[in-house]
Amino acid sequence: MTQATANGGPVLEIRGLKTHFFTRDGVVKAVDGVDLTVEAGEIVGLVGESGCGKSVTSMSVLRLVQDPGRIVDGSIRFQGTDLLGLSDKEIRNIRGDRISMIFQQPISSLNPVYTAGFQIAEVYRVHRNMKKGPARDKALEVLREVGIPDPERRIDAYPHELSGGMAQRIMIAMALAAGPELLIADEPTTALDVTIQAQIIDLMRDVREDLGTAIILITHDLGIVAEIADRVAVMYAGEIVEEADVETLFTDPKHPYTRGLIGSIPVAGARREWLDVIPGRVPNLIDLPPGCRFAPRCRARLENDLTICTEREPALLDVGENHTARCWLYSEGRR
Amino acid sequence: MSDPTVPPQPPDEGMPPTNVTDPMPAMAEAFAFEREDEIERAVGEGFAASGGDVSGHATGGLWRTAGRELLRKKSAVVGLVMLTVLVFLAVFAPVIAPYDPNEVLFSEGVAPRDAPCIHLLGCPDDQPQHILGIDGNGRDYFSRLVYGARVSLLAAFVAVTFAMVWGTIVGLIAGFFGGAADNVLMRLMDVLLSFPSLLLAIAIVSVLGPGLINAILAISVVTIPQYARIVRSSVLSIREQEFVAADRALGVGTWRLLWHRIFPNALTPLVVIATLGIATAVLEIASLSFLGLGVQPPTPEWGSMLAAERNQVFTAPHLVFFAGLMIMWNVLSFNLLGDGLRDALDPRLGR
Numbered sequence: 001m002t003q004a005t006a007n008g009g010p011v012l013e014i015r016g017l018k019t020h021f022f023t024r025d026g027v028v029k030a031v032d033g034v035d036l037t038v039e040a041g042e043i044v045g046l047v048g049e050s051g052c053g054k055s056v057t058s059m060s061v062l063r064l065v066q067d068p069g070r071i072v073d074g075s076i077r078f079q080g081t082d083l084l085g086l087s088d089k090e091i092r093n094i095r096g097d098r099i100s101m102i103f104q105q106p107i108s109s110l111n112p113v114y115t116a117g118f119q120i121a122e123v124y125r126v127h128r129n130m131k132k133g134p135a136r137d138k139a140l141e142v143l144r145e146v147g148i149p150d151p152e153r154r155i156d157a158y159p160h161e162l163s164g165g166m167a168q169r170i171m172i173a174m175a176l177a178a179g180p181e182l183l184i185a186d187e188p189t190t191a192l193d194v195t196i197q198a199q200i201i202d203l204m205r206d207v208r209e210d211l212g213t214a215i216i217l218i219t220h221d222l223g224i225v226a227e228i229a230d231r232v233a234v235m236y237a238g239e240i241v242e243e244a245d246v247e248t249l250f251t252d253p254k255h256p257y258t259r260g261l262i263g264s265i266p267v268a269g270a271r272r273e274w275l276d277v278i279p280g281r282v283p284n285l286i287d288l289p290p291g292c293r294f295a296p297r298c299r300a301r302l303e304n305d306l307t308i309c310t311e312r313e314p315a316l317l318d319v320g321e322n323h324t325a326r327c328w329l330y331s332e333g334r335r
Numbered sequence: 336m337s338d339p340t341v342p343p344q345p346p347d348e349g350m351p352p353t354n355v356t357d358p359m360p361a362m363a364e365a366f367a368f369e370r371e372d373e374i375e376r377a378v379g380e381g382f383a384a385s386g387g388d389v390s391g392h393a394t395g396g397l398w399r400t401a402g403r404e405l406l407r408k409k410s411a412v413v414g415l416v417m418l419t420v421l422v423f424l425a426v427f428a429p430v431i432a433p434y435d436p437n438e439v440l441f442s443e444g445v446a447p448r449d450a451p452c453i454h455l456l457g458c459p460d461d462q463p464q465h466i467l468g469i470d471g472n473g474r475d476y477f478s479r480l481v482y483g484a485r486v487s488l489l490a491a492f493v494a495v496t497f498a499m500v501w502g503t504i505v506g507l508i509a510g511f512f513g514g515a516a517d518n519v520l521m522r523l524m525d526v527l528l529s530f531p532s533l534l535l536a537i538a539i540v541s542v543l544g545p546g547l548i549n550a551i552l553a554i555s556v557v558t559i560p561q562y563a564r565i566v567r568s569s570v571l572s573i574r575e576q577e578f579v580a581a582d583r584a585l586g587v588g589t590w591r592l593l594w595h596r597i598f599p600n601a602l603t604p605l606v607v608i609a610t611l612g613i614a615t616a617v618l619e620i621a622s623l624s625f626l627g628l629g630v631q632p633p634t635p636e637w638g639s640m641l642a643a644e645r646n647q648v649f650t651a652p653h654l655v656f657f658a659g660l661m662i663m664w665n666v667l668s669f670n671l672l673g674d675g676l677r678d679a680l681d682p683r684l685g686r
Contacts, residue, residue: 103580
């Protein structure tokens with residue numbers, strides 16, 4: 001396996017990424033100017049509600065956005081290479097080899113007509129031109145690495161014979177087979193039982209420790225983020241609204257949306273009358289409100305009686321060391 | 336290959352050493368073995384017996400379960416037995432048939448349309464035995480009937496295979512790429528479908544000239560749209576599945592994705608339609624031959640044998656009856672088998 005040492009720079013650097021979907025009803029600005037940096041061996045949590053653009057961001061990295069979606073602006077540099085400038089063949093060679101992805105539904109992410117081992121071996125056959133036999137041996141090796149019990153037997157199991165957790169381990173095995181520098185995990189635990197979730201989280205932590213793989217963890221589960229991420233970026237309506245290291249974000253959240261998210265986590269054992277629910281829902285991405293995208297749902301705006309929020313969009317402001325938030329509350333000349 | 340009879344390994348094996356201090360791995364093990372039992376119970380004795388030896392062969396699991404399911408259905412088994420009889424007749428025709436099917440036997444003292452003569456049933460020993468009688472041209476009817484199985488089965492298989500290959504190519508491309516390719520190809524298929532199939536086949540044969548090859552070609556061209564539609568509709572739903580996205584994310588190329596990933600998943604409905612399609616092809620070959628546009632005399636073919644003796648249906652009914660019976664036998668066997676396959680391969684019917 002390759003160690004993600006790289007050339008000192010970040011593994012992934014996204015600048016001003018805009019991915020829009022050109023639908024009949026109008027242009028859906030699913031990702032609208034996202035900046036994100038992932039250092040080697042780092043776990044970055046990308047958090048937000050459904051439909052905020054988390055998944056589209058990750059699909060954009062691998063250039064897997066399907067019609068009618070298109071990356072309209074920005075740059076994505078992976079270890080210095082601009083992914084958006086690569087030919088189809090070149091990006092295909094990067095997918096699954098140097099950047100891999102795992103998905104939310106592990107069982108349906110496996111092809112039902114092939115065995116688990118066959119599908120892992122495929123990675124070696126596609127990217128390493130290996131023959132069937134040696135590829136199978138390598139597959140067995142990875143299966144062992146991701147902690148599949150009885151791998152000699154599981155290698156010949158079909159997806160329908162696997163449990164969700166087992167299938168997710170196999171997906172991770174496939175993703176790690178070629179020793180990628182970056183793993184994008186799109187809600188890897190959402191479809192799993194809590195106990196299995198914990199195992200998968202442990203596994204991902206081990207992957208980072210042992211292989212030095214950087215991970216982008218996309219989730220709406222802040223608990224998981226708190227547990228394993230180094231840094232967190234909070235997304236709202238196609239933009240990153242706050243970014244900080246994990247302790248800072250949970251102890252001192254700045255953006256009202258982040259506060260709302262953290263406030264709406266039910267705490268085990270503590271019975272509260274009301275959860276802090278964020279009122280309203282994610283705005284229509286075709287027809288965005290002028291000004292701050294969160295303004296219509298923002299309590300802080302009302303409490304502080306800010307009028308600028310609905311007029312002009314705030315920039316990402318420094319609100320602490322390595323801590324940025326996109327909110328007028330922290331702007332000097334806001335009124 | 337692991338032996339399924341080996342008892343479960345002690346729990347700490349197989350887990351990464353980094354997890355040893357964690358309480359989770361033990362749980363993972365417990366969970367894993369619990370699942371294993373469940374799986375074995377669910378899949379039944381078949382999976383347990385086959386254990387790990389499903390190696391290599393990509394679709395072994397599916398086809399094996401389907402095969403077991405098929406044998407559980409009485410109608411499918413009947414179809415299978417009927418088909419086996421036919422295939423046996425076709426393959427061993429030279430051994431089974433007592434005479435050359437094209438040999439005129441007037442020199443052996445038979446008359447045209449002689450009734451069956453079976454020694455066991457009291458036909459005088461000095462007369463030559465013809466268990467289904469003699470046809471209008473003095474040939475042994477039973478021998479012709481046996482050889483007819485060859486033509487009928489072969490023509491139907493070739494016609495369906497040809498149609499299936501082209502239909503699959505069209506359907507895969509139309510379904511996967513969509514857009515203009517889909518529109519052009521499927522409108523073309525619609526045009527083909529807008530002709531009554533037998534009439535179109537007759538038209539094709541009229542242009543190309545009668546004969547077995549042309550008849551096969553005509554029948555397959557007419558049925559291409561069926562396969563194209565089936566494959567296209569499967570591809571449309573399969574390409575939206577998560578595993579296709581996952582394969583893309585693993586860097587699998589477009590053609591590999593189409594042939595190796597999507598196509599195998601579209602195979603089950605195709606197999607069912609093809610089996611039922613053979614039944615139709617058998618009928619159409621017989622129809623074309625009946626009309627004199629298919630197999631040309633003296634080659635024995637059930638449709639043309641029917642046609643040749645149809646005016647004698649009252650004077651020599653056996654010459655019409657048995658050819659018709661064979662056609663029915665053939666069609667019925669494939670229909671029964673196709674129905675059984677459909678049930679066996681349908682994942683919605685829980686097993």
